[in-house]
Amino acid sequence: MDxxxxxxxxxxxxxxxxxxxxxxxxxxxxxxxxxxxxxFAVSAYGSGIATAMWGWPIxxxxxxxxxxxxxxxxxxxxxxxxxxxxxxxVATLAFAEMVRLIxxxxxxxxxxxxxxxxxxxxxxxxxxxxxxxxxxxxxEYMLIIYGLLAxxxxxxxxxxxxxxxxxxxxxxxxxxxxxxxxxxxxxYKILAVVMAGVVAGIGGAxxxxxxxxxxxxxxxxxxxxxxxxxxxIGGLGTAFGPLIGVAIDIGLLESIRAISGYRMIVxxxxxxxxxxxxxxxxxxxxxxxxxxxxxxxxxxxxx
Amino acid sequence: MLRIEGLSRSFxxxxxxxxxxxxxxxxxxxxxxxxxxxxxxxxxxxxxGVHAADSGRIVLxxxxxxxxxxxxxxxxxxxxTFQNLRIYQRMSVRENVWVAQHSLPGVGLLSGSSAAExxxxxxxDRLLEAVGLADRREVLAGSLPxxxxxxxxLARALVRSPALLLLDEPAxxxxxxxxxxxxxxIRDFAVPxxxxxxxxxxxxxxSETCGRLCxxxxxxxxxxxxxxxxxQQADVLEAYLGGDAPDA
Amino acid sequence: MVDFVQNCLDGIMLGSSYxxxxxxxxxxxxxxxxxxxxxxxxxxxxxxxxxxxxLEFKANALAIAAxxxxxxxxxxxxxxxxxxxxxxxxxxxxxxxxSFVIWMQLEExxxxxxxxxxxxxxxxxxAAPVELGPFFFKVENLVMFACAAAMTVWLHWLLQYTRxxxxxxxxxxxxxxxxFMGINVGAVMFLAFVIASAFxxxxxxxxxxxDGQITPLFxxxxxxxxxxxxxxxxxGSIPGAILGGLLLGVVxxxxxxxxxxxxxxxxxxxLLFLFLVFRPGGLMGQLAVEREQAAMRRV
Numbered sequence: 021m022d023x024x025x026x027x028x029x030x031x032x033x034x035x036x037x038x039x040x041x042x043x044x045x046x047x048x049x050x051x052x053x054x055x056x057x058x059x060f061a062v063s064a065y066g067s068g069i070a071t072a073m074w075g076w077p078i079x080x081x082x083x084x085x086x087x088x089x090x091x092x093x094x095x096x097x098x099x100x101x102x103x104x105x106x107x108x109x110v111a112t113l114a115f116a117e118m119v120r121l122i123x124x125x126x127x128x129x130x131x132x133x134x135x136x137x138x139x140x141x142x143x144x145x146x147x148x149x150x151x152x153x154x155x156x157x158x159x160e161y162m163l164i165i166y167g168l169l170a171x172x173x174x175x176x177x178x179x180x181x182x183x184x185x186x187x188x189x190x191x192x193x194x195x196x197x198x199x200x201x202x203x204x205x206x207x208y209k210i211l212a213v214v215m216a217g218v219v220a221g222i223g224g225a226x227x228x229x230x231x232x233x234x235x236x237x238x239x240x241x242x243x244x245x246x247x248x249x250x251x252x253i254g255g256l257g258t259a260f261g262p263l264i265g266v267a268i269d270i271g272l273l274e275s276i277r278a279i280s281g282y283r284m285i286v287x288x289x290x291x292x293x294x295x296x297x298x299x300x301x302x303x304x305x306x307x308x309x310x311x312x313x314x315x316x317x318x319x320x321x322x323x
Numbered sequence: 324m325l326r327i328e329g330l331s332r333s334f335x336x337x338x339x340x341x342x343x344x345x346x347x348x349x350x351x352x353x354x355x356x357x358x359x360x361x362x363x364x365x366x367x368x369x370x371x372g373v374h375a376a377d378s379g380r381i382v383l384x385x386x387x388x389x390x391x392x393x394x395x396x397x398x399x400x401x402x403x404t405f406q407n408l409r410i411y412q413r414m415s416v417r418e419n420v421w422v423a424q425h426s427l428p429g430v431g432l433l434s435g436s437s438a439a440e441x442x443x444x445x446x447x448d449r450l451l452e453a454v455g456l457a458d459r460r461e462v463l464a465g466s467l468p469x470x471x472x473x474x475x476x477l478a479r480a481l482v483r484s485p486a487l488l489l490l491d492e493p494a495x496x497x498x499x500x501x502x503x504x505x506x507x508x509i510r511d512f513a514v515p516x517x518x519x520x521x522x523x524x525x526x527x528x529x530s531e532t533c534g535r536l537c538x539x540x541x542x543x544x545x546x547x548x549x550x551x552x553x554x555q556q557a558d559v560l561e562a563y564l565g566g567d568a569p570d571a
Numbered sequence: 572m573v574d575f576v577q578n579c580l581d582g583i584m585l586g587s588s589y590x591x592x593x594x595x596x597x598x599x600x601x602x603x604x605x606x607x608x609x610x611x612x613x614x615x616x617x618x619x620x621x622x623x624x625x626l627e628f629k630a631n632a633l634a635i636a637a638x639x640x641x642x643x644x645x646x647x648x649x650x651x652x653x654x655x656x657x658x659x660x661x662x663x664x665x666x667x668x669x670s671f672v673i674w675m676q677l678e679e680x681x682x683x684x685x686x687x688x689x690x691x692x693x694x695x696x697x698a699a700p701v702e703l704g705p706f707f708f709k710v711e712n713l714v715m716f717a718c719a720a721a722m723t724v725w726l727h728w729l730l731q732y733t734r735x736x737x738x739x740x741x742x743x744x745x746x747x748x749x750x751f752m753g754i755n756v757g758a759v760m761f762l763a764f765v766i767a768s769a770f771x772x773x774x775x776x777x778x779x780x781x782d783g784q785i786t787p788l789f790x791x792x793x794x795x796x797x798x799x800x801x802x803x804x805x806x807g808s809i810p811g812a813i814l815g816g817l818l819l820g821v822v823x824x825x826x827x828x829x830x831x832x833x834x835x836x837x838x839x840x841x842l843l844f845l846f847l848v849f850r851p852g853g854l855m856g857q858l859a860v861e862r863e864q865a866a867m868r869r870v
Contacts, residue, residue, distance in 0.1 A: 100848065106806075107851045109606075109667070114844040115840075190422055193413055194409060201394075203426050248668060249672055284678070285676050285683070288679070291672040292672055292673055296653075306463060
């Protein structure tokens, strides 16, 4: 029993990490998005429809969900990417709420084995049973989640060392100066929004198949704000930052029984205090830079 | 090389540049002086596409760049530094120079350790060596003292091997010793083989580096010629006496 | 045609509550240049303090209103200290996120202290709707509309004709310059925050008493409606807040009538999205946006 509980908590940490990484990528390019939950939702519904209603295999459903989320991100990015700061944030918020409200009225059902399957407005979307039908155990599914998370994380780490990663950071610091290094800031920002959409989409598709049931109100703005807060707690200097944020919130606070009823009170206060001391999180750029320096010295000393 | 014809730009009714004509030949180094607010930095901003021109034309090697984007202009071979320094403070010194190569032709976004990329990284190190920042290349750029930040900007501008280099007060805020070092660096390292416009209040640096001097006042060119002659002109002296002292 | 006009009238009445919310929002933004997302939850806490006073002491309307305002102001001060004053200048984003997490904190505190979720709130007036030809007006909406108008006039007087208003405008225009003029910028910002919270308290009282009940969800509702109304009108503009609120009300009333209740919020967000894309400065603030963009490009 406890094992199942543990597997579920650990799986949840894995899934929420995707949306945290997604919000983090936009923080790196200097934009706050309150709306990454929209891409999570689009993919959750899209992949659920693909596997439960069209009978697609799981892997194809996941891929389809992630691509759909990327496409949705492209649609938002093109008109909003030239908005700066606050305006962009509110636009993402408006978009995400629009998506949620559309799923509140979106109904698309077909009859499978004498039962109606598919999204039914605010009643949600039941019986996304692909992983149970193909006899994947909860533990195996957890491994799938972490396998994909590892792939995405390695992608982020490669990105951070690449020129593209540097371009994202440049835009985050000074878009005008970056334009004057001969780079088309708009194009790179659209690219960042789409990449972030795909990453959130992977998480959404995984979520729908673990929970087997999704409803619009799961994808409210609180999910997006949590995703954002994780990056800001953990730090914007490295992709490990948002994962540390997730671990602190779910791993640490969830496990301390004494504060279970007051988790949001403690978490909210903690984040607010942290933002005063370290506005760019625990592992901010300076901290990461310092750690890299120590690491280099260490390697030199051992060689 | 660069030809500016009848260039005008105003901000809220105040003319920052008024029907300015300026031609710079290949390999020429032009000093640009004038009191504060005379339009020097505005000229750089209009050339590099930060501000649009109200009227007039900017032609770089027979190519009209008046309506080009800042990114497009940089790719055509113009690089600049900034009067109020602009560096990526949260990146290391080495990264600040490295990032300027991103938009050079043939640079891949992910090319990790190809031979070409190694050569480009070596070029970054060579430039940092030349401007005297080699020993601090892993330091976060935001923590450098001001004169070193100016050197860093110079290295960043040079890493693209620009045909036209625009330097905006390269010795601003420097002590006389540092100014002399910067003048030598510009004369011996930055300028040879390329065309250059230098905005500077410090006449020592101008006379050390420039073969020609151009004076702006209220957005108009009031003098243009060899430095020695220009500085004798009555209206130049008046412009300066009426405004800030030349070495302010 | 009668339907359409009645919808517009309903919308204006509905919109006056949005306008009330947007005024406080825009006042904070105008001075701080930062978004206080905790605004709705703060005044929600104020309304719960009002409920508490009502349930415990059977207090009269005035005492309940006073308790609501005091509660909103106290929470407002907490938010100002934690999310705005303590975070250094230039970190506007950190402030915004900070105010968002404090929102969640406030909501959780209220659900812990008031576990029943829905609590009664006494109405200010209970009278039959006023009939005017073929059109109907609810009395509580008329009161709201009158209060919004009165508060706007008072705010206009405060900003334009008092020394404090002058200081506030100076800070809003350029905090650095104001500092050099010897204005105590911190104190001005603090006072603006208190005034905005008090306005929010009044708005909360009027809206909640018209509804007859209060739930913790009021915080989210107030933040979103106030935010949308403010952005439609133009951030930082007080006439814009009023216009934005009324526009939002009319659009919502029309979409309820012609499309159905489930389209009410959807059309509000859609309108906001369209405004952001095509006219980010809103009805009244386009100039400010252009100025901001120009400042961004200055090298």
